[in-house]
Amino acid sequence: MRVEIWSDIACPWCYVGKARFEKALAGFPHRDQVEVVHRSFELDPGRAKGDAAPVIEMLSKKYGMSTEQAQEAENNIAANAGAEGLGYRTEGRDHGNTFDMHRLLHFAGEQGRQDELIGLLYRANFADERSVFDGGDAYLVELAAEAGLDADAARAVLADPAAYADDVRADEREAAELGANGVPFFVLDRAFGVSGAQPAEVFTQALGQAWDAKPRLATLSGDGEVCGPDGCEVPAPGDRA
Template sequence: MKVEIWSDYACPFCYLGKRRFEKALDLFKHKDEVEVIFRSFELDPSMSKEVQSSMQELLAAKYGMSLEEAKAANDRVAEQAEQEGLVYRFATMIPTNTFDAHRLTQYAKKQGKMAEISERLFKAYFTDSLHIGDTETLIFLAQGAGLNGEEVSDLLKSDDYGEQVRADERLAGELGIRAVPCFVLDGKYAVTGAQPTEVFLNTLEQVWADREPV
Protein backbone atom coordinates (compact mmCIF):
# COMPACT_ATOMS: atom_id res chain seq x y z
CA MET A 1 0.00 0.00 0.00
CA LYS A 2 1.27 3.47 -0.85
CA VAL A 3 0.41 6.51 1.25
CA GLU A 4 1.28 9.92 -0.19
CA ILE A 5 1.24 12.84 2.23
CA TRP A 6 0.98 16.37 0.86
CA SER A 7 2.13 18.83 3.52
CA ASP A 8 4.08 22.00 4.20
CA TYR A 9 6.63 22.49 6.97
CA ALA A 10 4.98 25.76 7.99
CA CYS A 11 1.58 24.12 8.50
CA PRO A 12 0.84 23.29 12.17
CA PHE A 13 -1.90 20.84 11.24
CA CYS A 14 0.49 19.00 8.91
CA TYR A 15 2.84 18.05 11.75
CA LEU A 16 -0.14 17.18 13.94
CA GLY A 17 -1.73 15.08 11.20
CA LYS A 18 1.55 13.36 10.47
CA ARG A 19 1.91 12.31 14.11
CA ARG A 20 -1.65 11.01 14.32
CA PHE A 21 -1.19 9.07 11.09
CA GLU A 22 2.04 7.56 12.44
CA LYS A 23 0.23 6.43 15.58
CA ALA A 24 -2.43 4.78 13.41
CA LEU A 25 0.24 3.13 11.29
CA ASP A 26 1.86 1.67 14.41
CA LEU A 27 -1.47 0.03 15.23
CA PHE A 28 -2.00 -1.27 11.68
CA LYS A 29 -1.08 -4.95 11.47
CA HIS A 30 0.14 -4.64 7.88
CA LYS A 31 2.32 -1.58 8.56
CA ASP A 32 5.44 -3.26 7.14
CA GLU A 33 3.75 -3.31 3.75
CA VAL A 34 2.96 0.42 3.72
CA GLU A 35 5.17 2.80 1.76
CA VAL A 36 4.95 6.43 2.93
CA ILE A 37 5.93 9.23 0.55
CA PHE A 38 6.01 12.90 1.51
CA ARG A 39 4.83 15.22 -1.26
CA SER A 40 5.66 18.92 -1.53
CA PHE A 41 3.04 21.62 -1.04
CA GLU A 42 3.72 25.29 -0.28
CA LEU A 43 1.07 27.16 1.67
CA ASP A 44 2.53 30.48 0.53
CA PRO A 45 5.08 30.23 -2.32
CA SER A 46 5.43 34.03 -2.27
CA MET A 47 6.63 34.08 1.34
CA SER A 48 10.03 35.71 1.80
CA LYS A 49 12.92 33.79 3.34
CA GLU A 50 13.42 36.66 5.78
CA VAL A 51 10.15 37.65 7.45
CA GLN A 52 10.08 40.46 9.98
CA SER A 53 6.64 39.65 11.40
CA SER A 54 5.96 37.11 14.12
CA MET A 55 3.70 34.11 13.63
CA GLN A 56 1.02 35.83 15.70
CA GLU A 57 1.22 38.98 13.58
CA LEU A 58 1.01 37.02 10.33
CA LEU A 59 -2.04 35.11 11.51
CA ALA A 60 -3.75 38.28 12.71
CA ALA A 61 -3.13 40.03 9.39
CA LYS A 62 -4.24 37.03 7.32
CA TYR A 63 -7.58 36.56 9.07
CA GLY A 64 -8.27 40.11 10.20
CA MET A 65 -8.12 39.35 13.91
CA SER A 66 -6.39 40.97 16.87
CA LEU A 67 -3.05 39.77 18.19
CA GLU A 68 -4.83 38.46 21.29
CA GLU A 69 -7.22 36.43 19.13
CA ALA A 70 -4.33 35.11 17.05
CA LYS A 71 -2.46 34.05 20.17
CA ALA A 72 -5.56 32.32 21.52
CA ALA A 73 -6.01 30.45 18.23
CA ASN A 74 -2.39 29.33 18.27
CA ASP A 75 -2.69 28.28 21.91
CA ARG A 76 -5.58 26.00 20.99
CA VAL A 77 -3.52 24.35 18.26
CA ALA A 78 -0.59 23.98 20.66
CA GLU A 79 -2.88 22.21 23.13
CA GLN A 80 -3.92 19.72 20.45
CA ALA A 81 -0.28 19.15 19.56
CA GLU A 82 0.63 18.58 23.20
CA GLN A 83 -1.95 15.81 23.41
CA GLU A 84 -0.02 14.01 20.66
CA GLY A 85 3.34 14.49 22.36
CA LEU A 86 4.39 17.49 20.25
CA VAL A 87 5.65 20.85 21.48
CA TYR A 88 4.64 23.95 19.50
CA ARG A 89 6.33 27.26 20.37
CA PHE A 90 4.39 29.78 18.30
CA ALA A 91 5.88 32.79 20.08
CA THR A 92 9.39 32.02 18.84
CA MET A 93 8.71 30.36 15.48
CA ILE A 94 10.55 31.86 12.51
CA PRO A 95 8.22 32.20 9.50
CA THR A 96 10.02 31.67 6.21
CA ASN A 97 9.75 30.37 2.66
CA THR A 98 9.79 26.55 2.63
CA PHE A 99 10.80 25.91 -0.99
CA ASP A 100 14.40 24.95 -0.14
CA ALA A 101 13.19 22.70 2.66
CA HIS A 102 11.03 20.89 0.12
CA ARG A 103 13.96 20.64 -2.31
CA LEU A 104 16.01 19.10 0.49
CA THR A 105 13.21 16.60 1.13
CA GLN A 106 13.18 15.59 -2.53
CA TYR A 107 16.95 15.03 -2.38
CA ALA A 108 16.55 13.03 0.85
CA LYS A 109 14.01 10.80 -0.90
CA LYS A 110 16.67 9.75 -3.39
CA GLN A 111 19.01 8.96 -0.49
CA GLY A 112 16.39 6.92 1.38
CA LYS A 113 16.15 9.53 4.16
CA MET A 114 12.85 11.21 3.36
CA ALA A 115 11.11 10.24 6.61
CA GLU A 116 14.09 11.31 8.72
CA ILE A 117 14.50 14.74 7.17
CA SER A 118 10.74 15.44 7.20
CA GLU A 119 10.55 14.81 10.94
CA ARG A 120 13.62 16.94 11.60
CA LEU A 121 12.27 19.84 9.54
CA PHE A 122 8.91 19.82 11.30
CA LYS A 123 10.53 19.68 14.74
CA ALA A 124 13.02 22.39 13.80
CA TYR A 125 10.22 24.74 12.78
CA PHE A 126 7.58 24.13 15.42
CA THR A 127 9.60 23.06 18.47
CA ASP A 128 13.17 24.29 18.13
CA SER A 129 12.41 27.68 16.52
CA LEU A 130 15.07 27.21 13.85
CA HIS A 131 15.18 29.12 10.57
CA ILE A 132 14.41 26.40 8.01
CA GLY A 133 14.80 28.84 5.12
CA ASP A 134 18.44 29.37 6.07
CA THR A 135 21.05 27.37 4.15
CA GLU A 136 23.30 26.62 7.12
CA THR A 137 20.32 25.46 9.17
CA LEU A 138 19.22 23.11 6.40
CA ILE A 139 22.74 21.67 6.11
CA PHE A 140 22.80 21.12 9.89
CA LEU A 141 19.44 19.35 9.82
CA ALA A 142 20.45 17.27 6.81
CA GLN A 143 23.63 16.08 8.50
CA GLY A 144 21.61 15.10 11.57
CA ALA A 145 19.46 12.93 9.32
CA GLY A 146 22.55 11.18 7.94
CA LEU A 147 22.87 13.15 4.70
CA ASN A 148 26.11 14.45 3.19
CA GLY A 149 26.60 18.09 4.18
CA GLU A 150 28.72 19.00 1.16
CA GLU A 151 26.19 17.53 -1.25
CA VAL A 152 23.38 19.39 0.47
CA SER A 153 25.37 22.63 0.33
CA ASP A 154 25.90 22.19 -3.41
CA LEU A 155 22.22 21.35 -3.84
CA LEU A 156 21.06 24.50 -2.08
CA LYS A 157 23.37 26.66 -4.19
CA SER A 158 21.77 25.24 -7.34
CA ASP A 159 18.25 24.83 -8.68
CA ASP A 160 18.36 21.04 -8.26
CA TYR A 161 15.17 19.26 -7.20
CA GLY A 162 13.10 22.38 -7.75
CA GLU A 163 11.28 20.71 -10.63
CA GLN A 164 10.41 17.74 -8.39
CA VAL A 165 8.81 20.16 -5.92
CA ARG A 166 6.83 21.81 -8.70
CA ALA A 167 5.79 18.41 -10.07
CA ASP A 168 4.30 17.47 -6.69
CA GLU A 169 2.46 20.76 -6.56
CA ARG A 170 1.09 20.28 -10.07
CA LEU A 171 -0.06 16.79 -9.16
CA ALA A 172 -1.84 18.21 -6.10
CA GLY A 173 -3.67 20.59 -8.41
CA GLU A 174 -4.67 17.77 -10.74
CA LEU A 175 -6.01 15.78 -7.79
CA GLY A 176 -7.95 18.75 -6.48
CA ILE A 177 -5.85 19.14 -3.34
CA ARG A 178 -6.26 22.73 -2.16
CA ALA A 179 -5.37 22.38 1.52
CA VAL A 180 -2.97 20.31 3.57
CA PRO A 181 -2.36 17.92 5.12
CA CYS A 182 -3.84 15.54 2.61
CA PHE A 183 -3.22 11.79 2.79
CA VAL A 184 -3.84 9.81 -0.40
CA LEU A 185 -3.94 6.05 0.02
CA ASP A 186 -3.33 3.83 -2.99
CA GLY A 187 -4.29 6.71 -5.25
CA LYS A 188 -7.98 6.16 -4.48
CA TYR A 189 -8.75 7.21 -0.92
CA ALA A 190 -8.06 10.61 0.62
CA VAL A 191 -8.05 11.81 4.21
CA THR A 192 -7.79 15.58 4.63
CA GLY A 193 -6.78 17.47 7.74
CA ALA A 194 -5.32 16.36 11.05
CA GLN A 195 -7.99 13.71 11.63
CA PRO A 196 -8.08 11.59 14.81
CA THR A 197 -5.88 8.50 14.89
CA GLU A 198 -8.97 6.29 14.69
CA VAL A 199 -9.96 7.81 11.34
CA PHE A 200 -6.54 7.07 9.88
CA LEU A 201 -6.57 3.52 11.24
CA ASN A 202 -10.07 2.82 9.92
CA THR A 203 -9.08 4.14 6.49
CA LEU A 204 -5.92 2.03 6.40
CA GLU A 205 -7.96 -1.06 7.24
CA GLN A 206 -10.62 -0.21 4.64
CA VAL A 207 -8.04 0.33 1.90
CA TRP A 208 -6.32 -2.92 2.81
CA ALA A 209 -9.61 -4.83 2.78
CA ASP A 210 -10.41 -3.48 -0.67
CA ARG A 211 -7.03 -4.67 -1.93
CA GLU A 212 -7.52 -8.24 -0.82
CA PRO A 213 -9.06 -10.65 -3.33
CA VAL A 214 -12.48 -11.98 -2.43
Protein backbone atom coordinates in the same frame (compact mmCIF):
# COMPACT_ATOMS: atom_id res chain seq x y z
CA MET B 1 0.35 -0.05 -0.24
CA ARG B 2 1.57 3.50 -0.75
CA VAL B 3 0.48 6.49 1.32
CA GLU B 4 1.35 9.91 -0.08
CA ILE B 5 1.19 12.88 2.26
CA TRP B 6 1.02 16.41 0.86
CA SER B 7 2.21 18.84 3.53
CA ASP B 8 4.20 21.98 4.26
CA ILE B 9 6.79 22.55 6.97
CA ALA B 10 5.03 25.81 7.84
CA CYS B 11 1.73 23.99 8.47
CA PRO B 12 1.11 23.21 12.16
CA TRP B 13 -1.71 20.80 11.40
CA CYS B 14 0.64 18.86 9.12
CA TYR B 15 2.94 18.48 12.13
CA VAL B 16 0.07 17.21 14.28
CA GLY B 17 -1.43 15.13 11.46
CA LYS B 18 1.84 13.30 10.85
CA ALA B 19 1.93 12.21 14.50
CA ARG B 20 -1.68 11.03 14.41
CA PHE B 21 -1.17 9.12 11.17
CA GLU B 22 1.96 7.46 12.56
CA LYS B 23 0.02 6.39 15.65
CA ALA B 24 -2.53 4.68 13.41
CA LEU B 25 0.17 3.16 11.22
CA ALA B 26 1.99 1.73 14.26
CA GLY B 27 -1.11 -0.32 15.09
CA PHE B 28 -1.85 -1.37 11.50
CA PRO B 29 -1.28 -5.13 11.00
CA HIS B 30 0.25 -4.60 7.54
CA ARG B 31 2.41 -1.60 8.48
CA ASP B 32 5.57 -3.25 7.14
CA GLN B 33 3.97 -3.29 3.70
CA VAL B 34 3.09 0.41 3.70
CA GLU B 35 5.35 2.88 1.89
CA VAL B 36 5.01 6.50 3.03
CA VAL B 37 6.00 9.26 0.60
CA HIS B 38 5.99 12.95 1.51
CA ARG B 39 4.85 15.34 -1.23
CA SER B 40 5.38 19.08 -1.51
CA PHE B 41 2.79 21.80 -0.89
CA GLU B 42 3.57 25.46 -0.15
CA LEU B 43 1.17 27.48 1.94
CA ASP B 44 2.88 30.74 1.06
CA PRO B 45 4.60 30.24 -2.33
CA GLY B 46 4.72 33.95 -3.07
CA ARG B 47 6.86 34.80 -0.08
CA ALA B 48 10.46 35.59 -0.99
CA LYS B 49 13.30 33.52 0.38
CA GLY B 50 14.66 35.17 3.50
CA ASP B 51 11.45 37.12 4.11
CA ALA B 52 10.58 35.77 7.56
CA ALA B 53 7.91 37.28 9.78
CA PRO B 54 6.56 36.45 13.25
CA VAL B 55 3.77 33.88 13.10
CA ILE B 56 1.37 35.98 15.19
CA GLU B 57 1.87 38.93 12.86
CA MET B 58 1.32 36.72 9.80
CA LEU B 59 -1.89 35.22 11.22
CA SER B 60 -3.25 38.64 12.10
CA LYS B 61 -2.66 40.01 8.61
CA LYS B 62 -3.72 36.93 6.66
CA TYR B 63 -6.91 36.12 8.54
CA GLY B 64 -7.85 39.54 9.90
CA MET B 65 -7.38 38.39 13.48
CA SER B 66 -6.52 40.49 16.44
CA THR B 67 -3.21 39.72 18.13
CA GLU B 68 -5.15 38.09 20.95
CA GLN B 69 -7.13 35.89 18.58
CA ALA B 70 -3.96 34.83 16.75
CA GLN B 71 -2.32 33.93 20.03
CA GLU B 72 -5.40 31.95 21.08
CA ALA B 73 -5.25 30.02 17.80
CA GLU B 74 -1.59 29.17 18.44
CA ASN B 75 -2.40 28.06 21.98
CA ASN B 76 -5.14 25.77 20.64
CA ILE B 77 -2.77 24.10 18.19
CA ALA B 78 -0.16 23.77 20.94
CA ALA B 79 -2.69 21.89 23.07
CA ASN B 80 -3.41 19.50 20.20
CA ALA B 81 0.31 19.02 19.58
CA GLY B 82 0.93 18.38 23.27
CA ALA B 83 -1.76 15.69 23.27
CA GLU B 84 0.30 13.86 20.64
CA GLY B 85 3.50 14.23 22.67
CA LEU B 86 4.86 16.99 20.44
CA GLY B 87 6.67 20.12 21.51
CA TYR B 88 5.18 23.41 20.33
CA ARG B 89 6.44 26.93 20.91
CA THR B 90 3.56 29.40 21.05
CA GLU B 91 5.67 32.55 21.11
CA GLY B 92 8.58 33.82 19.06
CA ARG B 93 8.13 31.53 16.06
CA ASP B 94 8.70 32.73 12.49
CA HIS B 95 6.91 32.04 9.22
CA GLY B 96 8.67 32.04 5.86
CA ASN B 97 9.29 30.46 2.47
CA THR B 98 9.65 26.67 2.51
CA PHE B 99 10.59 25.98 -1.12
CA ASP B 100 14.23 25.09 -0.35
CA MET B 101 13.09 22.71 2.38
CA HIS B 102 10.88 20.91 -0.11
CA ARG B 103 13.75 20.67 -2.58
CA LEU B 104 15.90 19.18 0.15
CA LEU B 105 13.15 16.71 1.05
CA HIS B 106 13.11 15.41 -2.53
CA PHE B 107 16.85 14.88 -2.31
CA ALA B 108 16.36 13.10 1.02
CA GLY B 109 13.72 10.90 -0.60
CA GLU B 110 16.26 9.65 -3.12
CA GLN B 111 18.56 8.76 -0.23
CA GLY B 112 15.87 6.98 1.77
CA ARG B 113 15.98 9.63 4.54
CA GLN B 114 12.88 11.66 3.76
CA ASP B 115 10.87 10.79 6.84
CA GLU B 116 13.83 11.50 9.11
CA LEU B 117 14.38 14.92 7.55
CA ILE B 118 10.77 16.05 7.58
CA GLY B 119 10.51 15.11 11.23
CA LEU B 120 13.56 17.22 12.05
CA LEU B 121 12.27 20.16 10.00
CA TYR B 122 8.96 20.05 11.85
CA ARG B 123 10.74 19.92 15.19
CA ALA B 124 12.99 22.81 14.22
CA ASN B 125 10.07 24.94 13.08
CA PHE B 126 7.57 24.23 15.82
CA ALA B 127 9.49 23.22 18.93
CA ASP B 128 13.05 24.52 18.84
CA GLU B 129 14.14 27.97 19.94
CA ARG B 130 16.20 28.56 16.81
CA SER B 131 14.23 29.72 13.76
CA VAL B 132 14.43 27.45 10.73
CA PHE B 133 13.80 30.49 8.52
CA ASP B 134 16.56 32.86 9.59
CA GLY B 135 19.50 30.45 9.77
CA GLY B 136 20.06 30.36 6.00
CA ASP B 137 21.33 27.26 4.26
CA ALA B 138 23.71 26.44 7.11
CA TYR B 139 20.91 25.44 9.47
CA LEU B 140 19.18 23.33 6.81
CA VAL B 141 22.47 21.57 6.08
CA GLU B 142 22.88 20.92 9.79
CA LEU B 143 19.43 19.34 9.94
CA ALA B 144 20.11 17.32 6.80
CA ALA B 145 23.27 15.90 8.36
CA GLU B 146 21.33 15.06 11.52
CA ALA B 147 18.89 13.14 9.31
CA GLY B 148 21.75 11.05 7.97
CA LEU B 149 22.40 12.88 4.71
CA ASP B 150 25.80 13.90 3.41
CA ALA B 151 26.29 17.54 4.43
CA ASP B 152 28.26 18.52 1.32
CA ALA B 153 25.66 16.98 -0.97
CA ALA B 154 22.85 18.76 0.87
CA ARG B 155 24.76 22.04 0.65
CA ALA B 156 25.18 21.55 -3.10
CA VAL B 157 21.43 20.98 -3.53
CA LEU B 158 20.59 24.18 -1.67
CA ALA B 159 23.19 26.15 -3.62
CA ASP B 160 21.56 25.19 -6.93
CA PRO B 161 18.10 26.82 -7.21
CA ALA B 162 17.15 24.44 -10.00
CA ALA B 163 17.93 21.25 -8.07
CA TYR B 164 14.65 19.35 -7.48
CA ALA B 165 12.64 22.50 -8.23
CA ASP B 166 10.71 20.70 -10.97
CA ASP B 167 9.89 17.87 -8.53
CA VAL B 168 8.42 20.33 -6.05
CA ARG B 169 6.33 22.00 -8.74
CA ALA B 170 5.16 18.63 -10.05
CA ASP B 171 3.93 17.68 -6.56
CA GLU B 172 2.06 20.96 -6.29
CA ARG B 173 0.41 20.53 -9.69
CA GLU B 174 -0.62 17.02 -8.75
CA ALA B 175 -2.15 18.24 -5.51
CA ALA B 176 -4.28 20.66 -7.51
CA GLU B 177 -5.31 17.89 -9.90
CA LEU B 178 -6.36 15.73 -6.94
CA GLY B 179 -8.44 18.58 -5.56
CA ALA B 180 -6.24 19.26 -2.55
CA ASN B 181 -6.50 22.94 -1.69
CA GLY B 182 -5.22 22.53 1.85
CA VAL B 183 -2.88 20.33 3.83
CA PRO B 184 -2.26 17.85 5.28
CA PHE B 185 -3.75 15.71 2.54
CA PHE B 186 -3.28 11.94 2.63
CA VAL B 187 -3.77 9.72 -0.42
CA LEU B 188 -3.85 5.97 0.09
CA ASP B 189 -3.05 3.88 -2.98
CA ARG B 190 -4.56 6.61 -5.17
CA ALA B 191 -7.94 5.26 -4.11
CA PHE B 192 -8.74 6.95 -0.78
CA GLY B 193 -8.13 10.52 0.34
CA VAL B 194 -8.08 11.89 3.87
CA SER B 195 -8.03 15.65 4.36
CA GLY B 196 -6.79 17.32 7.51
CA ALA B 197 -5.20 16.27 10.79
CA GLN B 198 -7.85 13.70 11.56
CA PRO B 199 -7.88 11.66 14.78
CA ALA B 200 -5.79 8.49 14.69
CA GLU B 201 -9.00 6.43 14.58
CA VAL B 202 -9.92 7.93 11.22
CA PHE B 203 -6.52 7.03 9.79
CA THR B 204 -6.88 3.51 11.19
CA GLN B 205 -10.19 3.15 9.37
CA ALA B 206 -8.77 4.58 6.13
CA LEU B 207 -5.77 2.25 6.21
CA GLY B 208 -8.05 -0.75 6.70
CA GLN B 209 -10.41 0.27 3.91
CA ALA B 210 -7.56 0.94 1.49
CA TRP B 211 -5.95 -2.39 2.30
CA ASP B 212 -9.19 -4.33 1.90
CA ALA B 213 -9.84 -2.61 -1.43
CA LYS B 214 -6.49 -3.63 -2.87
CA PRO B 215 -6.89 -5.91 -5.92
CA ARG B 216 -5.73 -9.42 -5.22
CA LEU B 217 -3.85 -11.45 -7.81
CA ALA B 218 -5.95 -14.26 -9.32
CA THR B 219 -3.70 -17.24 -9.88
CA LEU B 220 -4.41 -19.96 -12.44
CA SER B 221 -2.93 -23.29 -11.34
CA GLY B 222 -2.17 -26.17 -13.67
CA ASP B 223 0.55 -28.65 -14.51
CA GLY B 224 3.34 -26.13 -15.11
CA GLU B 225 6.52 -26.83 -13.20
CA VAL B 226 7.68 -24.32 -10.59
CA CYS B 227 10.74 -23.54 -8.52
CA GLY B 228 10.47 -22.99 -4.79
CA PRO B 229 12.66 -22.67 -1.70
CA ASP B 230 13.39 -26.40 -1.83
CA GLY B 231 14.41 -26.45 -5.48
CA CYS B 232 12.79 -26.91 -8.87
CA GLU B 233 10.42 -29.59 -10.04
CA VAL B 234 12.00 -32.16 -12.34
CA PRO B 235 9.86 -33.08 -15.37
CA ALA B 236 8.91 -36.73 -15.55
CA PRO B 237 10.53 -38.83 -18.32
CA GLY B 238 8.75 -38.31 -21.61
CA ASP B 239 7.41 -34.85 -20.69
CA ARG B 240 7.87 -32.25 -23.41
CA ALA B 241 10.88 -30.03 -22.79
